[in-house]
Amino acid sequence: MDHAVDRSYSLSMRRLAGTAIIGVLSGVLLCGCWLVPVTRTDVCVDWVRFETMQQRVEHASAVLVGKPVKGDGEVRSYGYQANVHTVEVEQVLKGGIGADPVRIASMPVTCGKSYPDGDPLDTGARQLFFLTEQNGEWFTMTPEQGAVPFPPGTPLPFKAG
Numbered sequence: 001m002d003h004a005v006d007r008s009y010s011l012s013m014r015r016l017a018g019t020a021i022i023g024v025l026s027g028v029l030l031c032g033c034w035l036v037p038v039t040r041t042d043v044c045v046d047w048v049r050f051e052t053m054q055q056r057v058e059h060a061s062a063v064l065v066g067k068p069v070k071g072d073g074e075v076r077s078y079g080y081q082a083n084v085h086t087v088e089v090e091q092v093l094k095g096g097i098g099a100d101p102v103r104i105a106s107m108p109v110t111c112g113k114s115y116p117d118g119d120p121l122d123t124g125a126r127q128l129f130f131l132t133e134q135n136g137e138w139f140t141m142t143p144e145q146g147a148v149p150f151p152p153g154t155p156l157p158f159k160a161g
Contacts, residue, residue: 043078044111047142053158060130060141062095064102065150068121072103075137080108082139085121087129093160095131102138104129109143120147128157 050056057063068085075082082105089102106121108114121127121140128150130141140146 056130062131063093065091080114082108105139107140107143
């Protein structure tokens with residue numbers, strides 16, 4: 001009888017040891033998930049290239065002449081941080097933007113750094129803005145073609161409205 005009790009006890013201990021090993025391994029593996037760096041999938045936008053200024057005007061929701069006067073925070077676009085600027089509006093050429101200062105987010109370049117060549121709105125110079133709206137925020141239409149320098153006295157490079 002003692003031999004049967006020893007066998008039963010031995011079998012129970014093996015099961016307990018097996019369960020303990022599985023529990024420890026599971027815990028280590030689950031904890032290891034937090035140690036592995038999480039990769040972020042970047043959204044890579046294939047931006048439209050407009051051949052003429054007139055095409056930019058036709059595709060923009062709003063077009064205006066103005067001057068960025070100060071930074072005004074950040075918003076997200078396509079998973080990237082976009083710099084927001086307060087812009088003094090000189091003239092609205094298209095769209096429903098009032099003449100008061102307006103917040104405009106500079107559309108970031110995607111697939112890497114937001115502004116590899118610098119933020120095009122990070123200037124106090126007068127510019128033409130070609131805008132689109134996302135989630136109640138105004139954005140430059142594309143990273144490279146959403147704002148262009150427009151010195152005083154320069155004629156409009158497209159037919160206005």
